[in-house]
Amino acid sequence: MRFNLNFRSKVAPVRNHENAPAYPLTPAQELYAAVATAALSDQFYELADTRLARLRELVARSDPQFVARLAVYAREQLYLRSVPLVLAVELARIHRGNNLVSRLVARVVQRADEIPELLAFYAQANGRTGAKVLARLSKQMQHGLALAFNKFDAYQLAKYDRDGAAVRLRDALFLVHPKPHSEAQQAVFNQLVTGELPVPYTWETELSAAGQVAYPSPAERQAALTRTWETLVASRRLGYMALLRNLRNLLEANVSTDTLALACATLADASQVARARQLPFRFLAAYREVLALEMGAAPPVLAALEAAIGASARNLRGFGADTRIVVACDVSGSMQQPISPRSKVLLYDVGLVLGMLLQSRCQHVVTGIFGNTWKRVALPQGQVLRNVQELYRREGEVGYATNGHLVVQDLRQRREVVDKMMIFTDCQLWDSTGKGNTLAQEWAAYRANxxxxxRLYLFDLAGHGTAPLDVRAEQGVALIAGWSDKIFDVLAALETGGNALTEIEKIEL
Structure with missing residues (x-):
């Protein structure tokens, strides 16, 4: 199935959140951008409830097969967890006639805790509370969740069977009645019902057990904690994500040199990086935590993190020595927003990380940041995280408006020929001088003269539903959305004649 991205209905000109001229997207493009950038938390221009309402409206206007493919793409390629569940629930509200919903639910539920999470959102989306939470579940949703239950063993069910949840796994089991595929699985289901699943071993339970022992002195307690961390690393039972998130704890626990060396080797292992499927900005968050310690043991850890993010971009298709690139990162005020309430990572950081990943793979590249002004910054290759920190240090030098047109204006005035321009932004561009300059005008003049x-590639990091210029191939413009390194697969598709949704079209349901 192909999606027509070039169709534009005759609509009145639209305005963005800064009341500047903007261009509408097709429903498919808008849904793709909204999903690829969804943390379902409040953003600078849009509250979480507003985003949910817009997702619901866009799902209703989109082809069901496209919605299903997009949900799978978001879960398996963009590494998102909650928004694929939202798409599945919204599709269940409006789609009938085949088993598309059940197949989708079984596909996107990949962790046991996503079963109660999906049911909780299903209840919310259908206006049900209290005892009604588990009432009148659609047959296709029920069948899909039953299939999902069959994926999980006793360890996975026990690990995610949490007290205090609106819907417990035990409740979900009674609701969907999964058919066990063996007697052993029936025994596991029985244990879930009776609350007798074995306590799962996790690094959290190991640390908790160590912390509950009474020690004669604080020094002995600290020594026990250090030994526990060393055992976790040596046994390789600390998963990659857990290791990434606990580097600061390892350093503060003063683990041995050998333990730290093993942790660094694990972090930098390209095969483990590939399996871990971490979003690129996770490496930046860990890098900053370690950097803030100012410890003598930190440099090898920082080097390992650079190697890790480099490995994550190893398959990124760069450009040859003759391809001239501009990488421009938006550092305006609206980009200074966390991607979720619990995260220290800003949209601004995501743009810098993706921009520096791309810069690391190009041979002829101009890099810079824009706000009130546009500033070129020469940076060495091969130091993605260090380059991000350098740009972060300098962001105040360009101010906090969103004058993205200055990037192209600078090229036009220099009469500098480039092949490809990459702009990482929330797409809410405007002219803070009041002169009415736009990116669309500058791009047209640059291409004409x-x-x-x-070609211009607009990397949308916020998904607000409009673009600052017409995103059609004949205009030399393409829209790409998301926070994962997988967005560069879209770039590769565009290079071979595809479009922004080509990667989604490849998904087999």
Whole structure:
């Protein structure tokens, strides 16, 4: 199935959140951008409830097969967890006639705790509370969740069977009645019902057990904690994500040199990086935590993190020595927003990380940041995280408006020919000088007078539903959305004649 991205209905000009001229997206494009950038938390221009309402409206306007493919793409390629469940629930509200919903639910539920999470959202979306939470579940949703239950063993069910949840796994089991595929699985289901699942071993339970012992002195307690961390690393029972998130704890526990070396080797192992499927900005968050310690043991850990993020971009298709690139990162005020309430990572950080990943793979590249002004910053290759920190240090030098047109204006005035321009932004561009300059005007002038073959790639990091210029191939413009390194697969598709949704079209349901 192909999705027509070039269709534009005759609509009145639209305005963005800064009341500047903007261009509408097709429903498929808008849903793709909204999903790929969804943390379902409050953003600078849009509250979480507003985003949910817009997702619901866009799902209703979109082809069901596209919605299902997009949900799978978001879960398996963009590494998102909650928004694929939202899409599945919204699709269940409006789609009938085949088993698309049940197959989708079974596909996107990949952790046991996503079963109660999906049911909780299903109840919320259908206005049900209290005893009604588990009432009148659609047959396709019920069948899909039953299939999902069959994926999980006793360890996975026990690990995610949490007290205090609106819906417990035991409740979900009674609701969907999964058919066990063996007597052993029936025994596991029985244990879930009776509350007799074995306590799962996790690094959290190991640390908790160590912390509950009474020690004669604080020094002995600290020594026991150090030994526990060393055992966890040596046994390789600390998963990659847990290791990434606990680097600061390892350093503060003063683990041995050998333990730290093993942790660094694990972090930098390209095969483990590939399996871990971490979003690129997770490496930046860990890098900053370690950097803040100012410890003598930190440098090898920082080097391992650089190696890890480099490995995550190893398959990123860069460009040859003759391809001239501009990488421009938006550092305006609206980009200074956390991607979720519990995260220290900002949209601004995501743009810098993705921009520096791309810069690391190009041979001829101009890098810079824009706000009130546009500033070129020369940076060495091969130091993605260090380069991000350097740009972060300098962001105040360009101010906090969103004058993205200055990037192209600078090229036009220099009469500098480039092949490809990459702009990482929330797409809420405007002219803070009041002169009414726009990116669309500058791009048209640049292509007409300087570089007719140039192409502009707009990396949308917020998904607010509009673009600052017409995102059609004949205009030399393409829209790409998301926070994962997988967005560069979309870039590769565009290079071979595809479009922003080509990767989604490849999904087999």
């Amino acid at each position: 300087v570089a007719p073959q140039a």
